[in-house]
Amino acid sequence: MEPTTRTEFSYVQDGRFAGRREAPKRKHRDRYWLHLLLFLLTLAATVQAGGTWAGRVLVYEQAGLGAFLLDGLRFAVALLLFLTVHEFGHYVAARRHGVDTSLPYYIPAPFIGIGTFGAVIRIREPIPSTRKLFDIGAAGPLAGFVVALGVLFYALATLPPPAYVFDLGGHEVLKDYVRQHGTFPEEMLPADPGTEGLRLVVGQTPLFWLLARLFPEVPPMYELYHYPVLFAGWLGLFFTALNLLPVGQLDGGHILYALVGPVWHRRLAHGFFMLLLVSGAIGFMDTDDVLLAAIHEWGGPVLAWLLLSAILFLYLNRVFEGDHRIIAPVLFGIMLLVAASQWVGPAMQRFGYSGWLVFSLLLVFLVRVEHPPVLQPEPLTPGRRWLGYLCILIFFLCFSLRPLYFV
Known part of the structure; x- marks a missing residue:
């Protein structure tokens, strides 16, 4: 059964706008x-x-x-x-x-x-x-x-x-x-x-x-x-x-959106998503990973770099809706950080984790990075704000x- 939402619709009487009525809400039954x-x-x-x-x-x-x-x-x-x-x-x-x-x-x-x-x-x-x-x-x-x-x-x-x-x-x-x-x-x-x-x-x-x-x-x-x-x-x-990741429509995304509003949610969600991409990209070039070592060995470092750049471009193109004025410098910056990690060695490579590239795939194509607008924006009560700060603390305590x- 397709979901039926409660929506308002305009109606016309004698050729003139006559107000709004609430559409009937169909009852759903749990199977x-x-x-x-x-x-x-x-x-x-x-x-x-x-x-x-x-x-x-x-x-x-x-x-x-x-x-x-x-x-x-x-x-x-x-x-x-x-x-x-x-x-x-x-x-x-x-x-x-x-x-x-x-x-x-x-x-x-x-x-x-x-x-x-x-x-x-x-x-x-x-x-x-x-x-x-x-x-x-x-x-x-x-x-x-x-x-x-x-x-x-x-x-x-x-x-x-x-x-x-x-x-x-x-x-x-x-x-x-x-x-x-x-x-x-x-x-x-x-x-x-x-x-x-x-x-x-x-x-x-x-x-x-x-x-x-x-x-x-x-x-x-x-x-x-x-x-x-x-x-x-x-x-x-x-x-x-x-x-609790502060991205899109994850629980953390809902909480962040309610705490800081749409503008700062967009900025912070994009920033955190970039951190995940940087960590995933650094991890992707780590030959200590068994699967990635096989990619490096089969195609050499050139193939690994080309594959990584293609994956990053796919994600960034989706997130920034094809705006190459943003995509190009962000892609260049991430690749520069990956190159720096290869030069610095373990001190920087230990922050890499290729699994974030897989999770980012879910974020980009299913969860989305940005949050849709809420119909009735309103400030949170002080108690809710403190619970929001507690959720942020729990995130940092549980995150690896x-x-x-x-x-």
Whole structure:
């Protein structure tokens, strides 16, 4: 069913303008079976992902499928609890303001590693005022953040001892270190002899770093994914930060638009988007990335530079609507910074993350960088402004420039 919005239309009587009437609003019905089916598919995908990442193969060999499912459920329940509370925060705020919206649609994704792309609700009519826009945009990340924080505290308070790694397959170098010292190493250890496998590194965030200082024997970031509840809690921070990016119609874009208005939202959103492009472009030229190293090796550096410039031009042309007076200098500036990073070396390259180029694709073609105007602009109340500042603080506490990468 196509969404029907509540709109005003002019009408004419005796050849003259006679006022405005409100168009009838068609009632939408949630397809409960679809929401439930998507939830169950997402639950199954996240259980499989959680058990796989936990990787306690020695336990699974002895205890069988039940142990695998238990690890998977620990991960899935914690992650889906966060996603559900986040989306129902939006849902409740929208319904409270009389804005027609759907129940959450969960998005199963069994092939991307964590089992889901998240969840979304469908707002079926324009949000009429700035305050309602703010309330609906801020309710989700604030509610979800509380859950993510609770999951992290629970996971950190119930961490198993370092001997937990003895249940993992491989990891012989790490196991030897734990046997000798009884604790985790401060630096990343080399891979096991004769192995060439990739290791997933979970990016450090300010909040996770602070919380880790409060508890003993917190696993290193390159082993975090073996701990189902802890990994789910970290993903809660990650998804909160993604939603609070101050761009377009993301939650952070709604909040920023309500706080500073359309002019400054446009400036700040464009500026932050440029930062993501610079980081993505620097990361794209990093030959330590396995996929990108293959591109460099296959086509050489010339192909890599040409491909990068084409990707950046595609994004910038879309964002600035073909205005080459802006596109040309911005493209030149980004490429100059990338060249500088090649010359400076690791001190500058560590700020690069090619994943932002992929995420920027979603921003440019789905979310958009700019925010559409609100029908009824109005100033926020002092309480809402403070909640907006809190959301900005939460964003910086949860954000990682390099959230997930392989070494």
